[in-house]
Amino acid sequence: MNADRNLSRRVLLQGLGFTMALPWLESSLAWSGEAAVSPTASPQRFACMFIGDGISPPLWWSKGNGSQMELGDSLASLAPYKEKLNVINGLYNANGSGGHAKCTGNILSGAALKRGREILGGVSMDQLLARHLEEETFLPSMVLGCEQPVSGFHESQYSMVYASHISWRNPSSPVPIELYPSLAFDSLFGAKASKLQTSILDHVREQANDLRRQVSNSDRVKIDEYLTSVRETEKRLKKMESSHAETAPTDLQRPPSGQPVDFREHARLMCDVIALAFQTDRSRLATLLLSRDLSGQVYPFLDINDDHHSMSHSNTGPAYQAIVNFHVEQYAYLIGRLSQMQEGDGTVLDNSCLMFVSEHWNAHNGRQVPCVLAGGLGGKLTTGRSLDYLKAGDGNRKLCSLYLSLMDRMGLELPEFGDADERLSGL
Incomplete structure (x- = not known):
């Protein structure tokens, strides 16, 4: 991602066919030439x-x-x-x-x-x-x-x-x-999210790190907070699924996403x-x-x-x-x-x-x-x-x-x- 690229107010990270939108970043206004906006x-x-x-x-x-x-x-x-x-x-x-x-x-x-x-x-x-x-x-x-x-x-x-x-x-x-929280989560990031075996963050990590070097200090905080939120939600979903799997009958295959007990x-x-x-x-x-x-x-x-x-x-x-x-x-x-x-x-x-x-x-x-x-x-x-x-x-x-x-x-x-x-x- 180059600094002179024409970016919108929402920065998109892409990796392996997966697209992820970041929060509003003040630095993107300078990249795209847009005027500053009010709250x-x-x-x-x-x-x-x-x-x-x-x-x-x-x-x-x-x-x-x-x-x-x-x-x-x-x-x-x-x-x-x-x-x-x-x-x-x-x-x-x-x-x-x-x-x-x-x-x-x-x-x-x-x-x-x-x-x-x-x-x-x-x-x-x-x-x-x-x-x-x-x-x-x-x-x-x-x-x-x-x-x-x-x-x-x-x-x-x-x-x-x-x-x-x-x-x-x-x-x-x-x-x-x-x-199902898992399916609600998947709906935000497209059908590919439910097929990923690893965190969605792993597929955009390189771009995210590159972006962090280009933005302001306040935007770095926003990016870090957002990526942490995604990671924590993923972990909680996986923990919930693991808990279901441990209590499910061994002769039945648990659906990929379930309703928390x-x-x-x-x-x-x-x-x-x-x-x-x-x-x-x-x-x-x-x-x-x-x-x-x-x-x-x-x-x-x-x-x-x-x-x-x-x-x-x-x-x-x-x-x-x-x-x-x-x-x-x-x-x-x-x-x-x-x-x-x-x-x-x-x-x-x-x-x-x-x-x-x-x-x-x-x-x-x-x-x-x-x-x-x-x-x-x-x-x-x-x-x-x-x-x-x-x-x-x-x-x-x-x-x-x-x-x-x-x-x-x-x-x-x-x-x-x-x-x-x-x-x-x-x-």
Whole structure:
């Protein structure tokens, strides 16, 4: 790689037919003759992390702003990032009220869902953004999950397809969920990644070392941090696969990629993959369904052996509070990963919006939707705030108004979306 080569803002390393994109490097501007860019010119990303069956209302609150913000126990793990948060209380999904199944299928679309065998809802906002940005990245969006989708019908006669998916490519088809971290990792770097017997870094090492000698000191740090992230994620995936292999029956051949047995490891690996996708600009949109609606997830590491949904009916008790805390901790982990990734004058978190949301405030109650945002979308979203819309009136606290506002800030302006035709005031 020569210094006079015309390089884009993203540097590509290639080896043995494999292509790997590095993070944004300030030195590449000098090579390509591009003018310096401001932090707002950096890529904007959006990710949604979802927990099914609601939260623990007594412990889900915030007061104040900035470094003086106070957080309820359910949000305690977010304390290091107070100035990067917007804790939003009182948002309302009009078409998401009235019980299970229907509330999850429209959490990102606000569409009215159809009962019975015919699946009919709306396109989710992450997929609208993916279409808008599809020419900008290798992978338009990542749709990840930690719990297997289910079929059949809820007693309300809404399909369980709605309960299992938050990302929808069209009104009748959800985007398939990737459950395997290894395959999600492979999807970022092309089909060849799954066939490599060694680390992908081994195939681009010479170019990476050559590049390090040509860039600024700050870019060397970025390259080293990124390559370390890739290596650590690979190691964790291999460790997970080895663990599976040791416990698999000897007369069966284990698939090349599997779903981790430990939910903690599963969630962290998925967060790591999203972080890599955003850091390398391989994708700018991601959803992660940690637990679906009517979730059957169990938590033996929390000494809880009953399923998630059953526990949610006692959502003020210590067991369900521990479940909610665990989910928020995964959100905090992803925030922390992105906050450590330098990009321009800020971080990848500064140029992103990470949303944590559930379909219910508590069991069967969609009149409030718990929602937290982290990150400033390249300076277009003010952070460090507690925002309360509960008493603003239903017309002024629509969840879809929030989505219109976020899509605006990412360059996709729509006259209406879901049940909203106005932006969320005060955001």
